Amino acid sequence: MRYSILHLSDLHRDLADEVPNVWLIDSLVRDLEAVSHDEAAPPRPALCVVSGDLVYGVSPNAADGDKEIGRQTVQALEFLVGLADRLFAGDREKVVILPGNHDVTYKRVLESIALVPMPTDSGERAALVAEFFKPNSALRWSWRELAFYRVIDHAKYSERLAEFAGLYADFYQGRRRYSLQPEEQFDFFDFPDQKLSLLALSSCHGNDPMQRAGRMHPTALAEARRQLSASSRTGWLLAAAWHHNLAGGPSQDDYLDSSFLQLLIDGGVALGMHGHQHRTECFDERYRLGPEKRKIVIASAASLCAGPTNLSPGAPRGYNIVEIDNEALTGRLHQRQMVNLQFSTPVWGPGYFFDTNRTYVDFELSPPLASRPNGLDLQLVMESADRLLGGGDWIGVVNLLSEHMEDSLVRKYCFRALQELDDPFATIKLLSGPRDISEAVLLGTAVAETGDSEARRRYLADPFVLASTDASIEHIVSSIKARAAK
Structure with a gap:
């Protein structure tokens, strides 16, 4: 199965020449359309990872600083919502967001410290x-x-990501929350259609403008590592995303110690994505803690919106398209770059890798630690359906099971939900071709109630109905025929 991940990072705008959201989203949509016509075109992105720095931030002494950080937060939220609407039909679960150092509110840091x-x-x-x-x-x-x-004041210090946490809750409409407790700052995004699980990590533990190094809280990393091995993720490709880059020059201190990668590799993570360094890069990190010949492929994205003073020398704005083939265990990183000089109205085009002189670089992925057992997916579906039934969520049960109606146990669960739901149209859609008397009675009642001529024709011609001598079914058939004759 081939699919693509849109990888954006460092959305912080050039405050002197901001990119309007309308233009930014339109420019990305246009470029993705243009890419689709390339000779080596990747599939249209199935999901998006935004690896931090959603806002630029505000100086703690700035006039109306609270108002300005609020404006930037709303601007970022509107961009993310617009992106989900345009690329993923409004499905915000297909957009993964996580914090970066620019998302730390400096004012809250200063309120928590003393000289x-x-x-x-x-x-x-x-x-x-x-x-x-x-x-x-x-x-x-x-x-x-x-x-x-x-x-x-450690409680106040923890609030330095409060604005990001508010944006997080608003974007995911309350379905997800971002904890201000460092040991809880990670999240999983599971994509069954792509057989992919993506771990979103925070590399901002203890990070602030006076302590610029990226770090991950050890408890958060340990718990995330444990959850990687959940049975529901068995056999899937595992990926992770964070913000900070993994190396820097001798005068730099704002990067992340790469030793944590060994824990991710040990947990089966085969792909990592980050931003922060404002340039595109792709490399492998090998496993050094045991005999396993595993690795993780690391892809970094350039800045989508940084201004000239924030860009790395020789590196324009850009973004990535990460193409994945789950069956072949291969990937291709496509580089896109800003190709004009108007920072408020960017236009995107191909970017070239120096080592390949192409717009992309190919890589190989380590396989999952274990194969996915046969029947696991249906088992997980049934466990979810059982929880929904217990909570009286009949619509949820029907929506969850509608694609698995060939299984006899699924039909029993769905039959119970349809009885409670009392939706004749849903009953007609799901119980066509009844297998027993109970299904035939419920289906026939729904057909009689709706008066749908096509549903009536199929019901009366159904082999099970025709062969039945059950009095209830015979009564329903007579009622349907009598109604049709009027």
């Missing part, structure tokens, strides 16, 4: 420096002021 007076004693200064370099230190260093600060 630490610099000791005059050399020993006390040395102790302060040692505390600063300890793991999970509450100390922060301001180069601007050449001063230490300490986080004194």
Whole structure:
């Protein structure tokens, strides 16, 4: 099965020359249409990953800072909603979002910290420096002021992603929430049609403008690693997304220690996606903790909306299309770049990889850790149906089981739901070709109630109905014929 993932990142707008949402969405839709005519065209994207930095952010001393961060948040939300509407018929579950460092609200950070007076004693200064370099230190260093600060209100500090959490809840219309507790900051997005499960991670644990390095909370990573092995994901391709890049120059500190990749590989993750570095890249990371010859393919996306001062030298704005073949376990990363100079009205075109001199680069994927057992999908469907029945969600049961009506147990569950639902049209659609007297009676009652001539013809010609000597069915047949004769 071939499908594509639209990979966007770093949506933070150039505040001096912002891209309007209408143009940005239209430009992406037009470019995806243009790509579809290329010789090496990928399938139309089945889902989208937005790997962080949804807003630019606001200086804590800015006038009307709260109003401005609110404006940027609404702007990002409207873009994401518009993108889901245009590309995925409004299905927001097909758009995966996660936070980046720009989504951290600086004002909330400053409200949670206090200046630490610099000791005059050399020993006390040395102790302060040692505390600063300890793991999970509450100390922060301001180069601007050449001063230490300490986080004194950890609850307030956790709220630095509150605006992102609000956007998250609004975008997914309350079906998903983003916890402000670092150990809970991950989410799974399962795509049964693509046989893909995608883990969205936060690389912003402890991240703020005074501590720029990306980190993941160990508890969140451990729990996410555990949930990767859920039976419902067995045999699927596993992918993960986060924000920060995995390496930087000697003067940089705003990247993520790549050692966590070994845990993802061990859990079966074969594909990783991130942003932050504002340039497209693709490479492999090998498994080093055991004899397994596994790897993870890492794809980074360029910035979709950054201004000239935020772009990497020689790297224009861009985005990726990640093409996947689940059966062949291969992929292709397509690079798209901004090809004009008007930052407020970008136009996209092909970008070229230096190592291939092509608009794409091919890669191989490690296989799932285990094959998917036969019958697992139907078993999971039935478990979900059982929960829905227990909760009285008859419509949910019918919608869930409608594609599995060839199974006898499914038909029993659906029959019960149709009895409670009392929707004759749904009954006619799902119980055509009745297999027993109960189904024939319920179907015949629905046919008689609707008076649908085509449904009547099929019912009266059905072999089971014709052969039946049951009094209830004979009575329904007589009633249908009498009504048709009027």
